[in-house]
Amino acid sequence: MSKISKNTFYGKTLIESHAQHQSRVRELSSSIHDSEEAKIKRRRLLGPSEFWGEFWRQQEALLVADQGSSNSMHTFVLQYDEGYRKFIVAHPEIYWLVDESRPKDQRCSYEVIPDGSPCHLYFDLEFGKDLNPSSDGSKMTKTLIDVFCAHFLEHWGFPCRRSEVLSLDSTTDVKFSRHLVFRVKNVMFKNNKHAGRFVKTICSNIRQSLLLDNATRSAVDNILSRFHKEDLAELFINTTKGKELFVDEGVYTRNRHFRIYKSTKLGKNSHLTVSDDSEYILSTTYTNKELGLFLDSLISYVPSTKNLILLEYQDKNSVDAIKYSKECLSQRRVYVRAEKKIESPYPDIDKFILDIVKPGKIREVKLLNNSVLLYAFIDHRYCANIGRPHKSNGVYWVVDLNNKVAFQKCYDHDCAGFKSAPRELPEKICFEMDKETDILLSSVPDPQDCSLCQTDNFVALEDDDLELANIDLP
Incomplete structure (x- = not known):
């Protein structure tokens, strides 16, 4: 065919x-x-910069983020494998796009709250359910929000409502857990040190208020006297150490890591999601609701500095609200360590401490009243109180130069007040100190005015660190 x-x-x-x-x-x-x-x-x-930088050292990541635009680059921490952490610098919107594409069990991310940076007021609330079967976490959270909103208005004149507080929940069958982020419009704290003072003061006043009769409560805190004692009493939970507030007051430290929206702790299925009882009203600015919630959940993200007011809190008699300026950002301290040996004015004591914490390394040394040294570390979190390393909070060592002893303490709220058994300094060090006391002490620079205190390897102690040493000083 x-x-x-x-x-x-x-x-x-x-x-x-x-x-x-x-x-x-x-x-x-x-x-x-x-x-x-x-x-x-x-x-x-x-749109946002697509820059993406990965670092093994936090100081390097913070420096890169700090060198970028003042409000574009952010530092995040990704936890993976056996607890190893990688530091990532990216614009928050870019990080969210990458993070939400990860498998659910691998979304173990944290925000780094840079030391000295403006931040929103934030809380970490938790209690064990086995010891507190009758505690109503939802009611307790609402009471706490009302207490701090009332203080906001009293101290600075800014109205604060539940609709401006983002409540994130990661409660499990074992533990009640909430993160709160206060998103008062155009208002942030100058840094998390001021936020921490504010929180700790109010928490202290709550404890004191419950010990007083109704006639004298207003003398301590007129605002708290407006709340029923029964409601304030419900904020306390049972722990293995007795009654405590369900507020973690230890989350206001330098360069704090704070879990982000939709993330979970490594090896656990406890992702942070918006709580069922949250009254937060998301801004209509965002067309993508999930992205909007993520950005609003960040503690130190400052998308716009226009009309931004920064709150300062020294104590209840010393509060202030200042307009944001570039000078505020320049006060941010980014601790970037050069690849060199970290030393105090007492190198023999440094070696003694290093021998104790090996393979850990000294991150910074602080001096108090020429008589106390505080040591913070990298890769060392072993706590003698619990007999193992802490999972998130660090530990530090205190050296009492007068009594020639050293002991370990830690930042974890559950270990508040703990001191390890003191270790006597070696005889050789004591002998050298006795022989050269005058020379050594006279050579230590004034913390208020010295070049050594401003270097990467030596940091003068600040007022908030006085309580860390927790020893009798001359």
Whole structure:
């Protein structure tokens, strides 16, 4: 049978029409493709920076983030494998796009709250359910929010409502757990040290208020006297150490790691999600609701500094609200350590401490009243109180130069007040100290005015660190 040609079968007119149609399809496809490329380029031009930097050392990551635009780069921590942590610098929107694509069990991310940076008021609330079967975590949380909103208004004149407090929940069958982020419009604390003082003062007043009769409660805190004692009493929970507030007051330390929205602790299925009883109203600025919730959950993200007010809190008699300025950001201290040996004015004591914490390394040394040294570490979290390393909070060692002893303490709230058994300094060190006391002490610089205190390897102790040593000083 002879083969029929295409032209004969379809006809010339149909073939030409089909060719014209195909040509038109190619033109339209090319036009659409070019249009999408233009949109992508436009989004990249107008959208956030796509920079992505990964670091093994926190100080390096913080420095890179600090060198970028004042409100664009953010430092995050990704925990993986056996607890190892990688520090990532990226714009929050970019980090969210990457993080939400990870498998659910691998979303173990934290925000680094940089030392000295503006931050929102934040809380970590928790209690064990086995010791507190009758505690109503939802009611307790609402009472706490009302207490701090009332103090906001009293101290600074800014109204604060439950609708401005983002409540995130990661409660399990074993533990009640909440994170709160106060998102008062155009208002942040100058840094988390001021936020921490504010929280600790109010918590202390709550404890004291419950010990007083109704007639004298207002003398301690007029605001707390407006709350029923029964409601304030419900904020206390049972622990292995007795009654305590369900507020973790130890989360206001330098460069604190705070878990982000939709993340879980490594090896656990306890992702942070919006709590069922949250009254927070998300801004209509965001078309992507999940992205909006993530950005609003960040403690130290400052998308705009226009009209931003920073709150300062020294004590209830010394509060202030200042307008944000570039000078405020310049006060942010980023501790970037050079690759060199960290030393105090007492190198023999440094070696003694290093021998104790090996393979850990000294991160910084602080001096108090020329008579106490405080040592903070990298890769060392072993706590003698619990007989193992802490999972998140660090430990530090205190050296009492007068009594020539050293002991371990830690930042974990559960270990508040703990001191390890003191270790006597070696005889050689004691002998050298006795022989050269005058020389050594006279060579220690004034913490208020010295170049050594401003170097990477030596940090003068600040007022909030006085309680860390917790020893009798001259």
